[in-house]
Amino acid sequence: MNFGRLAAMGTVALLILIAGIWGSWPTAHNVMLTxxxxxxxxxxxxxxxxxxxxxxxxxxxxxxxxxxxxxxxxxxxxxxxxxxxxxxxxxxxxxxSGPAGILYAWVPLGGALLLASVVVAGGLRLTRAAWVLAGSGFVLLTAAFLAL
Missing domain, CATH: 2.40.50 (OB fold (Dihydrolipoamide Acetyltransferase, E2P))
Incomplete structure (x- = not known):
């Protein structure tokens, strides 16, 4: 039972992060690889x-x-x-382009990091990892907001 929960929540968290990268990459690769x-x-x-x-x-x-x-x-x-x-x-x-464009391109990943942190904290019960994910997402979104 415990392994099933860990596997399911780990898969959900991973899919959320992949979706964040997938949503960011179409813009990010043009802005970063100039x-x-x-x-x-x-x-x-x-x-x-x-x-x-x-x-x-x-x-x-x-x-x-x-x-x-x-x-x-x-x-x-x-x-x-x-x-x-x-x-x-x-x-x-x-x-x-520039720092503002790069940060703006990665905003979907920032949202995914915040969402995945909830899944990691609640579903996997890995509070430290969840705080790292949430902090990373918060820093990315805040930096994008300030840069724009």
């Missing part, structure tokens, strides 16, 4: 419900200027501001 990617800045000139647009000014060699690129409209993007960005390959879509 070698060979176009990087520059966007000056946000207009925002809709889901996206903002503006002209793109290249910084990296081989990158070309664009009259209009699209960035996701979040609390971290405001009209009239200029942001360092990386162009998503093959598109006119950009993502925030």
């Amino acid at each position: 070698k060979g990617r176009e990087s520059g800045t966007i000056e946000v000139t207009a925002c809709g419900d889901d996206t903002c647009t503006g002209p793109y000014t290249p910084v990296s060699t081989g990158s070309k200027a664009r009259a209009k690129v699209v960035i996701e409209h979040t609390v971290a993007v405001k009209k009239g501001q200029t942001y360092a960005v990386v162009v998503k390959p093959g598109t006119d879509e950009v993502m925030r």
Whole structure:
């Protein structure tokens, strides 16, 4: 009975962490592995419900200027501001780069760490490991909030 509970809760905690990485990676790999990617800045000139647009000014060699690129409209993007960005390959879509972009990309993992800590504490009864997971998630989410 005890082994079954440990195996089930361990599997649930692991799946939560994998889901957090899975949710973060599509953005994180573009923002973190910038070698060979176009990087520059966007000056946000207009925002809709889901996206903002503006002209793109290249910084990296081989990158070309664009009259209009699209960035996701979040609390971290405001009209009239200029942001360092990386162009998503093959598109006119950009993502925030630098420390703020990296931390923002890993926010889903931060939430997963917090959720997994509850499973580890309650289901596995490993309170120290749960505190480490919760602390890591809290630090990641707080750092992302402060960076944006």
